[in-house]
Amino acid sequence: MNNTNEMSVSFSSNAQNESFARMVIAAFITGTNPTLEEVSDVKTAVSEAVTNSIIHGYRNNTGQVIVNAKVTGRKIYIEIIDYGDGITDVKKAMEPMYTTRPDEERSGMGFSFMEAFMDRIEVESEVGKGTTVKMWKEIGTAGRQFE
């Protein structure tokens, strides 16, 4: 039996849509039978990536943010795609506390949170073309030894 499930949503880069993206992903991963904490982890990671697309990717214009997700058994794969400005130096952008916008009180912790809350993340970016953040997480693996 093939138990893979996929979904895709696209929305404009308005800040109100950050909560929409979190709701969609939380609903979609219900089938993996996650704990509340695991749902919260995934929502936070998605929120960080979508916020990055909105405030950095589309800082100069508006555009579409795409969230693709796939669930296979208890494995979750998520992509957040934008066609915005792109990131000049991905390695630097992923350093903790690094921000291009300290004036706007950005904490510079977005990528650190994504890494902390997911099992693995990858970032592909091209200046002028956009950014794709890929994230993986297997539900039911963290904290099992304590149960």
Place this chain on the structure above:
Amino acid sequence: MKKYDYSDGVLIYYLPKELDHYAAEKIKSGSEKVLDENEVDYLIFDFRKTTFMDSSGIGLVTGRYRRVHDKGGKVFVVNVSESIDKILMMSGIYRIIEKKDTKEDIIKEMIAGGYYE
């Protein structure tokens, strides 16, 4: 719904259910005036309603911390749930900001320290 409360040098922000970038921007633009117009000795972030927060919330709290701390004020977080506590802990914010169970705990300390005398 009141977003903040100010009296006698004590400013309390009542944070929203979801503290993301969208909400943080609204709080910043809406209630920055109170920090400009008043002397704040104690700044308290009340998380009683908050069930979700991401790094934008950290930016909001540290931004306000800087303003108040520069003038010798103290900053606290209260009514923090387990999931919010996890985010605050990961951010390292507890190195500069203290967590208390409730605002009454802070007021007790202020009274004991002679703040209202």
